[in-house]
Amino acid sequence: MQVIVCLKQILDPEMPSGSFHLDPNRKRAVPPPGTPPVLSPFDENALEAALRLKDGQGAKVIAVSLGDKLARAVVKKPLSAGADELVLLEDPEWEDLDHFASARVLAAAIRKIGEFDLILTGRQAADWDAGLVGSALAEELGLGCVTLARKIEVVKDKVRVERVAPDGYEVVEALRPCVVTVDSELGELRQITMPGIFAAKKKPIQEWKPADLKLASPAPARCELVDLYLPKRETVCEIIGGESPEEAALKLADKLLEKCPA
């Protein structure tokens, strides 16, 4: 079995709020000095899903990352975690693709890889939070797609997925190959170990350019970003204090009873 996992390098979504700044001209967030980029956390969940399939029934896991200026320490992490191969799609032309254009490039790379039973990615990239690429990839490749997986099993010619629902979960079966997007409920990526890091040094990395994929230049973006700004917040917090926590608690109780009676 061959499993392809698509992972995106993004600004650390959990950086402290003081580190987050926008470049109003480029309409982009500015990478904060000293906070390295990360793999989008849901993509790490997707990698974990792939590694569990590898542990359980045996699979070759190929990680794919698309973008420009990919930090090797970041994008090689899947190899250290247990993936078998890495494909890097890195080019200035691929820096600022919209979701649909990204799906098109990924689809071309996946066709070039050729053989696969399952394509996994995170439910959404934790920078633009759109959740489009996985679905668009399935449409590009003409495959079925199951979103928001919390558990994935491969049973004969089918992939059986538990997908997160607001009040529980759904069980869905899709013919393979198919695309599955993964939710954090599936579980965090395993710890990276020293032997893992050493083993990664011997694993193959392929670097492909637009010419390798025989792609025409990217289609113009279907959407225009006309503005990007920080929301204004006008709330001023009144701190309720006291000589002791108990006293503060009682004062808070009075405030709550006044503002929001039962």
Add this chain to the structure above:
Amino acid sequence: MAKKIKVLAIGELAGNQLSPGTRELLGGGRDLADSLGARVGIVLLSESAGKTGAEAIAYGADEVYQAEAAFLKNYQPEVYLQVLEKIVKKVGPEILLLAQTATGRDLAPRLACRLKTALAPDCVALAIDPDSGLLRMTRPVYGGRALAVLVCKTRPQMATVRFRALKSREPDPSRPGEIKPVTPELDQSKIKSKFIEKVVEEVKGVPLENARVVACGGRGMGGAEAYALLEELAQFWGGAVGATRPACDSGWVSSARQIGLTGKIVSPNLYLAVALSGSSQHMAGCGNSKMIVAINKDPEANIFSFANYGVVGDYRRILPPLIERLKQVRKGPKD
């Protein structure tokens, strides 16, 4: 000639009624259509539509495209996509709206691909630009740290809308409107996935989305047992308990209780934020609460920049006396 349908919503049913998000789409869609001088349509797919067509008209639709079939009973992406693609192409709207629900977020991206258009997911505001007549779609990005305004160059201009971002109107049973039955056709050979079953995980107590008061605990609660304190606190108002993602991921609380960007969205009168830091992704789910009260031992915690009232301290020393006092008040003055 009747005005054109320029705004089309894709509705969802909750039992034999429209879902709350669908009513909001109709209210918001109505506003957009009115500023374009156009009409609003809605598509309703179901096993049996009952009175939902008439309900949609009362909430603001001018035309209802109603497809009924046994195979539409449960949402199945490839089935719904086939039926919707045909209807949307036939109506040819300028604007296509879905709710950002479990169904909407699964369906909309693939529908956008089939319509060869873009999609602005999870929008919090929609408005017609008075100069260009185009739809300005505002959506939170970077986990809610920033807002992006998008304009779509292809048609339809397509958005999914976050719960509570648009306002539903008061239903008017006398509104005129037309129900147009559509016969759905299905090419079974194109179906690649199959719904097997739905497993509902019972959460006891008031549903989060409807609670007037929500007591939410974060990673700082330290374990599952501590949530009993939040239950007691919420009980005073008949409220509900929520949790942040780390608390759910650690298994302290059912993930059905997660509030935030990737959990539930609530807007209660009172949000009690206990031992949680106030990350942008969490605040995406509760930032519209009428009043936020924070209890956190770190005076620098981000939650204090969202809260109206705050207490700096260890919740273990603050919640017990607070609950005690509320209980006393509930019992009434001592004789």
